[in-house]
Amino acid sequence: MTRRLFVPLALGAASVLALAGCAGTTPAADGATDGPTDASGKVVVVASTNVYGSIAESIGGDFVEVTSIITSSAQDPHEYEASAQDQLTLQGAQLVIENGGGYDGFMESLVEASGSTAEVLTAVEYNHDYPGAESHDDAHADEADPAPSESADDHDHEHAEGDGHDHAEGDGHNHIEGFNEHVWYDPHTVEHLAEAIAEHLGELAPEHAADFTANADAFVEDIAGLEDSLGQIEATDAGAKIFVTEPVPVYLIEAAGLVNATPGEFSESVEEGQDVPPATLLESLQLIDSGEIAVMIVNPQTGGAETTQVSDEAKSKNIPVLEFTETLPEGQTYLSWMESNITALSDALAA
Secondary structure (H helix, E strand, C coil): CCCCCCCCCCCCHHHHHCCCCCCCEHHHHHHHHCCCCCCCCCEEEEEEEEEHHHHHHHHHHHHEEEEECCCCCCCCCCCCCCCCHHHHHHCCEEEEEECCCCCHHHHHHHHHCCCCCCEEEHHHHCCCCCCCCCCCCHHHHCCCCCCCHHHHCCCCCCCCCCCCCCCCCCCCCCCCCCCCCCHHHHHHHHHHHHHHHHHHHHHHHHHHHHHHHHHHHHHCCCHHHHHHHHHHHHHHHHEEEEEEECCHHHHHHCCCCCEEEHHHHHHHHCCCEEEEEEEEHHHHHHHHCCCCCCEEEEEECCCCCCHHHHHHHHHHCCCEEEEEECCCCCCCCCCHHHHHHHHHHHHHHCC
């Protein structure tokens, strides 16, 4: 027996956007531009992953040309090694969007190596838990003064030395202690990032600033629809315990009022590509056997023998096992992807 959430996403952005002109994986033809747009008159945007590429396309519509460096679930952003073609792509960028926080450290190296002078937006800096970040929640709650420009002004970073970035050179795993860098699963972070993208695109192409603002407004409305659906889960299942093999979806489950019950050393070991300590594995298996876990969420892009073992154990106990990825599945937009994840979580809790 399943239940379906009413997700009020008419995907409003679709009524405002015309995305046919956006090429999510195609770099600019000559690898560089002399002005704020490419030969077709579009603003050139480069994103570290197709998650941020999709968000940029939603905001930019027909007036941007978006290239995502990582587009496949077979590519791990933590371990990605940039190519010469990637460097050429960065040379042609007017706006760069990265995750930051040690997640996609290859991007900072690419920006430096390419000599790019593009504006760089770093998603983690729009998260209220990021060290040194100012909370946007109060401003966002004030519907009479949404002020997307104020949100972006607070984050007009140029990656100066000592600005709080913690990118690794080479290993991609130089995480910030105690901070979950998978911020694209946090609706509030994505709202503020979308507003910042609209503002910066408007600066690069002032003649289309109103279009970017309208698209961002529609996008934020759809994010609010996702938050409503998360609220529905909280209303019926608040406090339910979730086991996550890696901390990728933690922001989303917490937004739904659910509890991450995973032993910290388990998910941390998996994320770091290390063996799970035997005592931690035993603790995890006992937790699964206890009947306290409502749903397990695995990241199919990472894992090993221990991940398989706990997943098999959960299935043997009839605990629903979901897969939440780090990159956008083929044929999905950011909004449709999050909607499907939320629906899958709701259905699993009701099973």
